[in-house]
Amino acid sequence: MEDDEGTARKRQRRRAVRPAGPVAGAAAAEPETEALSLEKTAPEAAPPEAVTPEAVTPEAVTPEAAISESVTLEDDAAEADPAPRRRGVLLTGAFVLVVLALVATGVYLFVENRSVDADNARAERYVQTARQTVLNLTTISPDTAQEDVDRLLAGASGDFKAEFEGREGPFVEVVQQARVDSVGEIIEAGLESSGDDYGDVLVAARAMVQNSDAAEPEPRDFRLRVRVADDGGVMTASRVEFVP
Numbered sequence: 001m002e003d004d005e006g007t008a009r010k011r012q013r014r015r016a017v018r019p020a021g022p023v024a025g026a027a028a029a030e031p032e033t034e035a036l037s038l039e040k041t042a043p044e045a046a047p048p049e050a051v052t053p054e055a056v057t058p059e060a061v062t063p064e065a066a067i068s069e070s071v072t073l074e075d076d077a078a079e080a081d082p083a084p085r086r087r088g089v090l091l092t093g094a095f096v097l098v099v100l101a102l103v104a105t106g107v108y109l110f111v112e113n114r115s116v117d118a119d120n121a122r123a124e125r126y127v128q129t130a131r132q133t134v135l136n137l138t139t140i141s142p143d144t145a146q147e148d149v150d151r152l153l154a155g156a157s158g159d160f161k162a163e164f165e166g167r168e169g170p171f172v173e174v175v176q177q178a179r180v181d182s183v184g185e186i187i188e189a190g191l192e193s194s195g196d197d198y199g200d201v202l203v204a205a206r207a208m209v210q211n212s213d214a215a216e217p218e219p220r221d222f223r224l225r226v227r228v229a230d231d232g233g234v235m236t237a238s239r240v241e242f243v244p
Contacts, residue, residue, distance in 0.1 A: 123191045125235055126199030129155070130226035131189045133237040138184025138207040138222065145175040157229055158238030179212040187221075197230045202243065 136152040149168045153161060164171075174180070187204040194200070203224045208217040222242065229238040 122230070123194065123199065126191055126194065126228045126230075127189050127201050129228045129235040129237065130199075130201035130203050131186050133226055133228075133240065134189075134203045134205045134222070134224055135184050135186055137240070138182055138205055140175055140180065140182050142176045142179050142181065145172040155236055156238075157231070157236035158227075160237050160240050180209070181211070181217075182207045182209045183217075192225070198238070199228045199230070201226045201228060 133152075133155055136148070136155065140148045146168075149164070149172055153164055153168070156164065184205055184207045187206055189201055189203045192200040192202050203222075203226055205222045205224065207220045207222065209220050210217040223244070225241050225243050226237050227239040229236050
């Protein structure tokens with residue numbers, strides 16, 4: 001009887017310490033099942049327009065896409081407002097006109113400068129030919145009389161050459177017999193006028209002349225007008241006349 005009472009008290013104690021809720025294993029299983037259910041249903045509940053972090057990163061927009069979008073926006077802006085395009089065309093046309101004007105001016109100046117240079121060079125040749133002609137005319141020696149006359153005729157043409165041709169022999173004999181010695185000097189020379197194939201040059205010269213009757217050379221001044229003929233680039237003295 002006492003054993004039955006002791007057994008009954010143990011059962012009562014066990015019942016007294018047992019928790020009032022469900023079994024521990026069952027209670028743990030139910031929350032875990034509920035959490036898994038929420039995880040499975042969470043993506044389905046997310047709205048379709050949700051933006052992931054990867055979608056807003058700078059790498060999501062490629063350089064090609066950015067350039068294409070920029071060009072498209074510029075084209076749209078140009079089509080929407082044609083005024084800038086017209087201004088660009090007008091500015092381009094004005095720039096082209098200015099460049100063409102500058103090029104034309106440069107070509108003109110280049111050709112003009114070449115023409116002026118050619119004229120100056122031609123005038124200089126006229127003057128140099130006249131200077132040499134007068135120098136040959138006023139320089140002669142009894143020992144080289146024939147060579148001096150030949151040199152003078154080599155640079156002569158027209159009327160001037162005709163005056164000497166056929167007379168060079170007697171002229172040389174007079175120079176040799178009188179012992180005429182003349183040394184010429186050009187003081188000044190300049191172009192007076194010119195044409196398509198000639199140039200008139202004024203020459204001031206001085207000759208120191210000595211002969212068998214003079215003990216010392218005597219100066220003699222001359223002013224001459226020399227017409228220089230241009231025969232295809234060959235310059236010769238075609239006429240020589242004294243100027244008072």
